[in-house]
Amino acid sequence: MTTELQAQPIVLAGLxxxxxxxxxxxxxxxxxxxxxxxxxxxxGFRWAMFIGLGASLMEAIxxxxxxxxxxxxxDNRAVKSxxxxxxxxxxxxxxxxxxxxxxxxxxxxxxxxSKKISARLDEKLHPHSAFMTGFVRVxxxxxxxxxxxVLAAYLMSHEAYFTSTYWVADxxxxxxxxxxxxxxxxxxxxxxxxxxVSRGHxxxxxxxxxxxxxxxxxxxxxxxxxxxxxxIMQLAHHRA
Numbered sequence: 140m141t142t143e144l145q146a147q148p149i150v151l152a153g154l155x156x157x158x159x160x161x162x163x164x165x166x167x168x169x170x171x172x173x174x175x176x177x178x179x180x181x182x183g184f185r186w187a188m189f190i191g192l193g194a195s196l197m198e199a200i201x202x203x204x205x206x207x208x209x210x211x212x213x214d215n216r217a218v219k220s221x222x223x224x225x226x227x228x229x230x231x232x233x234x235x236x237x238x239x240x241x242x243x244x245x246x247x248x249x250x251x252x253s254k255k256i257s258a259r260l261d262e263k264l265h266p267h268s269a270f271m272t273g274f275v276r277v278x279x280x281x282x283x284x285x286x287x288x289v290l291a292a293y294l295m296s297h298e299a300y301f302t303s304t305y306w307v308a309d310x311x312x313x314x315x316x317x318x319x320x321x322x323x324x325x326x327x328x329x330x331x332x333x334x335x336v337s338r339g340h341x342x343x344x345x346x347x348x349x350x351x352x353x354x355x356x357x358x359x360x361x362x363x364x365x366x367x368x369x370x371i372m373q374l375a376h377h378r379a
Contacts, residue, residue, distance in 0.1 A: 151299050152313040155306040156202070156320025159290055162358045164198075164328040165351055170276050175329060178269070179336035186269045187336060191329025193273030198283060199322040205287035206295075206307070206314045222292035223366065229289050230363030237356030240349065273329075293366060 164172075171194040179187030266275045277283055294306040294317070307317045 147302070148304055148308040148310060148313045149316045151302070151304055152294075152307045153316040153320040155294050155299075156317035157324040158320075159294070160198070160321040160324025161328055162355055163286060163290075164325045165355050170280060171273060171329070172332065174272065174276060175332050176336055178272075179333050182269075184333050184337035187333035188330055189269035190273035190276075191326065191333055193270035193275075194277045195273075195322055195325040195329060197274045197277035198287075198325050199318055201277070201284045202287045202291075202318050202321045204284065205291040206317065222289075223296050226289045226293040226296075227363055227366040230293070230359050230366060234356045234359030234361075234363055237352050238360060240352055240356070293362070297366060 171190070175187045175190055178190060266272045291307070295309060297306055298304060299306050307313050
């Protein structure tokens with residue numbers, strides 16, 4: 140029984156990282172997805188897969204920064220409560236935006252800044268390999284870091300369904316499991332996308348991409364509503 144209780148936070152954190160990565164990676168408007176769609180259709184599965192591997196590594200690094208660099212920041216009760224509310228609003232806004240989108244191209248305010256940073260990184264680093272192309276593209280995407288900061292706050296402040304354990308406990312092993320789950324989730328998605336594009340010669344219809352976007356938006360809305368319910372229950376508990 141003791142071993143099971145010790146393993147529970149690790150399993151929950153790994154699953155949280157894995158499914159969070161799948162949901163956010165599968166939003167087809169991201170620069171990496173578009174790069175894989177374009178490059179995979181021209182150069183094949185192997186090239187697209189290595190772009191995904193590089194992107195996955197950089198995403199895991201950003202996830203690590205979010206969980207390790209901001210964990211002490213979340214210890215403050217006022218900050219933690221504020222981040223809970225912010226993550227609730229952020230997920231609802233993003234989920235609603237993707238769910239109600241009529242076209243695949245749904246630009247955000249960070250897009251322009253991210254494109255400028257990516258262009259500068261390309262000029263300085265000159266990524267020639269597929270792996271480095273994916274790595275640098277994610278490095279220059281401010282939205283990825285912001286997303287993982289918000290997700291870190293969400294996962295570390297919300298209990299998993301039907302348990303009294305946070306999705307990601309404030310433990311090194313749990314955070315490591317979550318980061319490992321993120322690495323697996325992003326790699327799995329990019330490999331699936333790379334294989335599909337190489338087999339279909341890049342013929343992904345806008346309807347298919349839009350459907351993927353709607354599914355991601357729905358998942359984000361569900362997570363946001365759960366976060367809102369958690370905030371309401373906490374307020375009711377304090378008032379009582």
